[in-house]
Amino acid sequence: MHIEEQIENLNIPKENIYYQEPMKNHTTFKIGGLAECFMKIQKEEEIKEILEIVNRNKIPLTIIGNGSNLLVSDNGIEGITLMIKLEKLEIQKKDENIKIVVGAGEKLGKLAQICMQKEITGLEELSGIPGTIGGAIRMNAGAHGKEMKDIVKTVRCIDYQGKEKIFTKEEMEFEYRSSLLKKEKYIILEVELELKKGKAQEIKSKMEEYAKYRKEKQPIEYPSAGSTFKRGEDFITAKLIDEAGLKGYKVGDAEVSTKHSGFVINKGNATAKDVLTLVKHIQEKVYEKFGKRIELEIEVIG
Numbered sequence: 001m002h003i004e005e006q007i008e009n010l011n012i013p014k015e016n017i018y019y020q021e022p023m024k025n026h027t028t029f030k031i032g033g034l035a036e037c038f039m040k041i042q043k044e045e046e047i048k049e050i051l052e053i054v055n056r057n058k059i060p061l062t063i064i065g066n067g068s069n070l071l072v073s074d075n076g077i078e079g080i081t082l083m084i085k086l087e088k089l090e091i092q093k094k095d096e097n098i099k100i101v102v103g104a105g106e107k108l109g110k111l112a113q114i115c116m117q118k119e120i121t122g123l124e125e126l127s128g129i130p131g132t133i134g135g136a137i138r139m140n141a142g143a144h145g146k147e148m149k150d151i152v153k154t155v156r157c158i159d160y161q162g163k164e165k166i167f168t169k170e171e172m173e174f175e176y177r178s179s180l181l182k183k184e185k186y187i188i189l190e191v192e193l194e195l196k197k198g199k200a201q202e203i204k205s206k207m208e209e210y211a212k213y214r215k216e217k218q219p220i221e222y223p224s225a226g227s228t229f230k231r232g233e234d235f236i237t238a239k240l241i242d243e244a245g246l247k248g249y250k251v252g253d254a255e256v257s258t259k260h261s262g263f264v265i266n267k268g269n270a271t272a273k274d275v276l277t278l279v280k281h282i283q284e285k286v287y288e289k290f291g292k293r294i295e296l297e298i299e300v301i302g
Helices: 044-057 108-117 133-138 200-217 237-243 272-290
Strands: 017-022 034-041 061-064 070-072 077-084 089-094 097-103 152-159 164-168 186-197 254-256 264-266 299-301
Touching: 034 044, 044 061, 044 077, 044 152, 044 186, 070 272, 077 186, 097 108, 108 133, 108 200, 133 186, 237 272, 254 272, 264 272
Parallel strands: 034 077, 061 077, 070 299
Antiparallel strands: 017 034, 089 097, 097 186, 152 164, 152 186, 254 264
């Protein structure tokens, strides 16, 4: 039985379901083959319905957020791919402390802008991260010395059997660019953040400063999946790539950015194969020259 037949009675708007959908349209890298069935999810009930069908028919399931930390294979993705677009925003003030309950599909940058307008501080450093709240929590995204774990109180999820669970910050096992949810199969529904009262002008100038830094230091004018490699425990990865003479090195249209060696960028029509061949070359050269193993920060799926 084809996926179309298995999901024909789903209560999901038809305009949110796509077949043989090019994943390059849904990733910041602008790379990726076809997703067999791609859905935009706007309600929690839709996830529960899909989980029932997936489990009953043993259909592979892939979850993505904003597609900003992803490299999708040229072969695409089998089964059902869900893009989580759950939107929700509740702000509760209590003296200096402010609790925000936010849907997993809300964009981090948009939330930071709202917080600035409402004089809420704590998101400034993270305001340039192009992902959704769910994706940022799952990988414990960070910038300028701050990580998602610093502002999270609880995370409400659903497992692949459809059972809901609320994790506290401690239970989330946050580490550098990782969390419990990278190791176990859960879908994030919403997150409770703890922030503070601030001053709009101070928040604004901090955000402008970080945006300026990003524009000057990072190759945001080209498609990429963000920082390609994790930093090392005792070394700066981009510096080693630089010193190995790899700045500007290309495989097809995949290139080590001349602006920041920690980024592999898509100069036009790069394929996932180009990127992975380039990544392997970088890893081998850095190990050969410095004896250091560098790990991918971006996730490869499909």
